[in-house]
Amino acid sequence: MNHLIRGVFLKVCCPFAFGFGWLFRIKKWRLQKFMINVNNRLVLNSGPAKVKNLLLLLPHCIQNSDCKIRITRNVYNCEGCGKCIIKDFTQLAKEINLPLFVATGGTIARRIVDDTKSDAIVAVACERDLIGGLIDTYPLPVLGVTNDRPFGPCFNTSVDIEKVKDAIKFFAGKGSA
């Protein structure tokens, strides 16, 4: 039931809410944050479907801007210098054998989801990209974790890895990793 409610929420209520927000000058990021929270709540309260292929998706802006290593084709090109949190994520993904990808945008993210044939996703991104991804990838269950942007948008961002681990643990309890 939560699954259907999530569909109606993402495909009908969210576009409507954006129009409503524009009309009443509600800040877009506030609406997006609210929508991501509702989505996550509905996923967390959903039934016990089995998850076999969980995918962890990170945004490219989480890589240190001075790092010249190309990690979008293979995140394990990371040399683990520790200047950004990619090091921690590669270690985590190796430990639990979890597919980990870094996407430069929504189109690439969608291609990764198709190629990996994932049946659930933990995605890290800004509010705007997350809500777009949630709408696009429905009916796949996706838990979204918003990134931290201490230097402004799209530049040397980070994320609380414990929140990401919690989301992974939730899906792992459904048969994955």
Ligand code: SF4
């Ligand atoms: S941890 Fe990896 S991706 Fe981040 S700056 Fe160092 S080598 Fe580059």
